[in-house]
């Protein structure tokens with residue numbers, strides 16, 4: 001009975017030696033407690049100085065209004081440049097103009113609104129998030145970041161303070177972050193950051209229309225030759241800031257509305273295929289089976305153990321730095337979300353089973369170490385069961401660290417906002433790690449990035465159950481306003 005385990009070449013290559021770099025990345029300070037910088041001088045005033053009618057009531061009304069702008073009936077769906085996305089973009093433009101911003105749409109359908117103060121420097125501060133959604137989405141993911149930026153700038157406009165900003169400020173509503181239509185995330189922000197491959201314009205959606213076709217349908221004439229004109233020059237920007245719902249349960253569990261984001265986890269997506277011997281469920285004795293289904297089950301359970309207790313698998317034989325194990329176990333998450341079997345019949349021992357693996361951690365080298373260990377263990381399990389296993393690497397993104405300077409400004413702005421709202425000291429603003437990708441990841445190729453997270457109910461997102469309290473929308477707007485005021 002011939003059998004062997006074939007493992008993707010990459011995993012046998014010697015360049016993957018885990019834990020040889022003693023100094024890398026940061027220890028993840030989930031809930032790092034360092035004293036908030038209270039250097040921002042904003043006097044505590046009555047709550048009507050806090051612009052609840054703009055930063056809360058109007059912002060919430062706009063979020064709900066955008067939540068109804070959908071391509072689906074009875075559920076929220078806005079994909080790249082779909083009719084609903086165009087309508088949403090137009091609404092956002094009117095709101096930007098209402099806040100005193102000059103607006104335009106770029107060659108990838110991103111909506112921009114800019115305030116250009118008279119004596120400002122030539123480096124613009126960019127603030128943004130995405131206007132597209134997943135299918136059956138919640139209405140805060142992406143939208144909250146766009147709306148809170150517009151509201152904060154509206155406050156500076158009505159108080160006459162936007163004229164005194166030291167830097168131009170530009171709000172950007174990105175056309176695609178979720179990647180639903182073209183299965184390619186960050187179309188909008190990647191183009192702006194200059195990291196979108198020109199070939200992406202030829203990627204087709206399910207109906208066969210390419211990115212370029214869809215742009216053209218909307219009177220945007222972007223070609224492979226002039227895609228690069230969308231790119232911003234690093235010298236023209238000061239940094240990028242994004243407000244986003246947390247999409248996790250931590251802020252709710254500690255009872256605070258805002259957190260600063262330390263960094264965004266890196267990610268690898270793999271496909272693991274197990275081939276065995278297809279056969280009759282009634283006639284092949286148990287001892288003579290090469291069943292890929294049970295091998296897949298064993299591999300999935302192994303993956304869970306590996307990601308729950310990486311320290312048990314990755315040896316600290318002197319090479320491994322304690323920080324790496326610590327940052328790894330603090331942020332590592334692994335998921336098998338999709339599984340398919342062939343021929344998928346109740347009376348047939350499957351011939352082939354494949355499943356997806358999604359691995360994320362803030363620790364890029366730790367992620368390689370996990371994949372290396374996974375492939376070793378896979379080899380062992382598949383040999384033992386006489387099935388063939390292949391690991392195929394589909395997608396990689398390195399972790400992104402947020403900028404220390406922007407983070408401390410955002411932290412003190414969030415602290416100020418919460419203190420003003422509560423009328424008393426609310427303690428430290430927590431620092432979290434982001435397990436989800438954001439436009440800030442693409443923007444980090446252009447400039448330094450900083451992020452604020454906003455509490456969402458139950459940590460739920462990508463669902464109509466997604467919810468943010470009205471006062472938390474207010475807190476987000478107030479924090480961005482306080483952040484902008486540090487640039488006055």
Ligand SMILES: *[C@@H]1O[C@H](CO)[C@@H](O)[C@H](O)[C@H]1NC(C)=O
Pocket residue numbers: 097098099100101156157158159160161162163
């Ligand atoms: C506020 O915005 C309006 C346009 O809506 C503009 O005319 C006005 O100059 C802006 N005010 C300041 C102080 O920038």
Ligand SMILES: *[C@@H]1O[C@H](CO)[C@@H](O)[C@H](O)[C@H]1NC(C)=O
Pocket residue numbers: 118119163164
């Ligand atoms: C811009 O600079 C000029 C010259 O220094 C000054 O007169 C003017 O008041 C400044 N404008 C603002 C809005 O700060």
Ligand SMILES: *[C@@H]1O[C@H](CO)[C@@H](O)[C@H](O)[C@H]1NC(C)=O
Pocket residue numbers: 107221222223226229
């Ligand atoms: C890109 O090229 C097309 C075709 O030559 C042209 O119509 C379009 O205006 C160009 N776009 C930009 C942003 O220059």
Ligand SMILES: [Zn+2]
Pocket residue numbers: 130141142177244
């Ligand atoms: Zn999002």
